[in-house]
C-alpha cells in the first residue's frame with residue numbers, strides 16, 4: 001500500500017547533507033501526494049546543501065522507484081528549508097563550514113582557487129564569506145576588484161561587499177605598497193579580529209585564503225574555531241608537489257582535517273587551436289593526493305582569461321565562462337560533497353580544540 005507513512009518510511013534512508021541525519025527527522029519532507037499512479041514529494045534543503053541538491057533528488061527518486069516499482073510517476077522536488085546556523089567556537093561566528101585554502105608556497109593560485117570556490121558556492125545558492133588571511137600578500141581585494149577601507153559599526157568590522165559577498169582582508173586596512181612586519185601576537189590579534197569582531201552575518205561557508213607555508217595562522221585559526229577542513233592547492237610539477245606535501249603535513253599538525261587537493265595550472269587551454277598543453281605536466285597532484293591518502297578534488301587549467309580577470313578584478317566572471325566554469329563548479333561540488341561525507345560519518349557537533 002502506498003500512503004504518506006510508507007513514503008516517509010522509504011525517505012528515512014535519505015540523509016540530510018548538512019546534518020547527516022535522516023531528512024524525515026526534522027520536517028524536511030514537506031509535502032507528499034500519493035496514490036496508485038503517482039508519488040510526489042517535496043524535500044526541503046538548507047542553502048548549505050545547495051551544491052548537493054541534485055544528489056538528494058536523485059537519491060530520493062531512486063529509493064522511491066525501488067520501493068514502488070509499479071507507480072508510473074515518481075517526482076521529487078527540492079525546496080528551501082530554513083534552519084538557524086549555530087555559533088561555532090567561542091567567537092560568535094555563525095557559520096556552518098569553515099574552509100581553509102592553503103598551499104606550500106605562493107604563486108600556485110591559492111587565492112584564485114579560494115576566490116573561484118567562493119563565487120561558485122555562491123552561484124549554487126549558498127551564503128558565502130571570503131576571508132583573506134594571507135596577511136603577507138593579500139590578493140583578494142585585487143582578484144575581486146574590491147577597494148576601500150574597512151569601517152566599524154556597533155563595535156564590529158563591516159566586511160566589504162562584492163557581488164553580495166562579504167569580504168575581509170588586511171588589504172582593506174593598510175596601503176597596498178606598505179610592508180608590515182608581523183610579530184606573533186599581532187598576527188594572532190588580526191586573525192582573531194577577522195573572525196570574532198567582524199559582522200559576517202549568517203554564513204553557510206566561510207572560505208579562508210591562507211598564507212602560504214608557515215603554520216602560525218593555521219594554528220591561530222584552529223584554536224579559535226572548528227575548521228571543517230583544508231583544501232591544498234598545488235601545481236603539477238614535482239618541485240611544487242614537495243611543497244604541497246609540506247602543506248598537508250602542516251594542516252595535519254594543527255589538526256585541521258584535509259578536504260582534499262586541487263591541481264591548478266593543470267594544462268594550458270590554448271585559445272588559438274583549443275588544444276591543451278601540459279606545461280607543468282599533469283596528474284602529479286592527483287598522485288600526491290593518493291599517496292597522502294586524501295581526496296583529489298579536481299583540476300583547474302591555465303587560461304589567459306583567468307589571469308586577465310585576476311588582474312582586472314573580475315574573477316567572478318570565470319563562473320560565466322563555459323570553458324572554465326565547469327572545472328570550478330566541479331571543485332566546489334567536491335568540497336561540499338566531502339564536507340557532507342565528513343558530517344555523515346561524525347554527525348555530532350565538532351569539538352573546539354583545547355587552547356594550548
Ligand SMILES: Nc1ncnc2c1ncn2[C@@H]1O[C@H](COP(=O)(O)OP(=O)(O)O)[C@@H](O)[C@H]1O
Nearest residue numbers: 106107108109110111112301302303306307310
Ligand atoms: N588557472 C589559472 N589560469 C590563469 N592564471 C592563473 C591561474 N591560477 C592563478 N593564476 C594567476 O597566477 C597568479 C598567481 O595566482 P594567485 O592566486 O595570486 O596565487 P597564490 O595565492 O598562490 O600566490 C595570478 O596572477 C593569477 O591570476
Ligand SMILES: [Mg+2]
Nearest residue numbers: 110111134139
Ligand atoms: Mg595569494
